[in-house]
Amino acid sequence: MPTSQHWQFDQHLANDLDVGHAAIEDLMNALSLCGWEGADLFRIQMAVEEAVVNAIEHGNKRDPSKLVHIVFQVTPEKVTMMIQDEGEGFDHRNVADPTEDELVDKPRGRGVMLMRELMSEAIYNESGNQVTMVKLRSKPEPESSES
Amino acid sequence: MSTHRRISVIDDGSGVSVVRFVDKKIVDSGSIEQLGEEMNSLVTVEKRNMILLNFEGVEFMSSAALNKLISLNTKVKAAAGRLKICGLRAEIKEVFTITRLDRVFDLRKTEADAIAAFKL
Numbered sequence: 191m192p193t194s195q196h197w198q199f200d201q202h203l204a205n206d207l208d209v210g211h212a213a214i215e216d217l218m219n220a221l222s223l224c225g226w227e228g229a230d231l232f233r234i235q236m237a238v239e240e241a242v243v244n245a246i247e248h249g250n251k252r253d254p255s256k257l258v259h260i261v262f263q264v265t266p267e268k269v270t271m272m273i274q275d276e277g278e279g280f281d282h283r284n285v286a287d288p289t290e291d292e293l294v295d296k297p298r299g300r301g302v303m304l305m306r307e308l309m310s311e312a313i314y315n316e317s318g319n320q321v322t323m324v325k326l327r328s329k330p331e332p333e334s335s336e337s
Numbered sequence: 338m339s340t341h342r343r344i345s346v347i348d349d350g351s352g353v354s355v356v357r358f359v360d361k362k363i364v365d366s367g368s369i370e371q372l373g374e375e376m377n378s379l380v381t382v383e384k385r386n387m388i389l390l391n392f393e394g395v396e397f398m399s400s401a402a403l404n405k406l407i408s409l410n411t412k413v414k415a416a417a418g419r420l421k422i423c424g425l426r427a428e429i430k431e432v433f434t435i436t437r438l439d440r441v442f443d444l445r446k447t448e449a450d451a452i453a454a455f456k457l
Contacts, residue, residue, distance in 0.1 A: 294441055
């Protein structure tokens, strides 16, 4: 758990969704302890969930002999998340836009878009088996009752 | 009568099946698969085709769960039915907006708004 308002996590984890979710839970607890709240917490959880599940299910293809390297760095103003699998990667430059008319009602293809939209930055390495996401803390906004 | 573990279903008395979710966080892969099967069975087994998904109390859902909603929508349309969604918290609604699923689904603020819209 964080001390002095900083927390770091750097582990090579088993390629298992429960293990991945436990790491995400640790991240969310650390963020709360560092003063993160509200919509930022939701957006971070959404993005990191997509990245970790993609790494385990699509990158490592659920292969239990493979590992997922996860690095989280949390401060009160910035969180950095690196997720790397041992798969072959993918062509992240040519991911179809899931909001196109012919794709918008198809049940797939939203994870990468959500990571990019919800984070301040989401960058893949050349081969596409590693994503680094950065989220800067949002300025507080007045609560809205608008639906 | 079907038994559901991830959802509860109540008939509102006018033909609308109101679905609520057991889990506050819809994130576990196994639970999402089960959720998808249970929602689909409302249409394919129980022959319901006026369905309202009430998300009050749901704090988080992954894109895998969104995909199950899209599949359900396809099934409801194939059954000449109507699907509506209400009770989304602001952060989840933002996800619908980013992914433009707000164009695919009929989103209503409250359960009463949604049920009234079925009668239009």
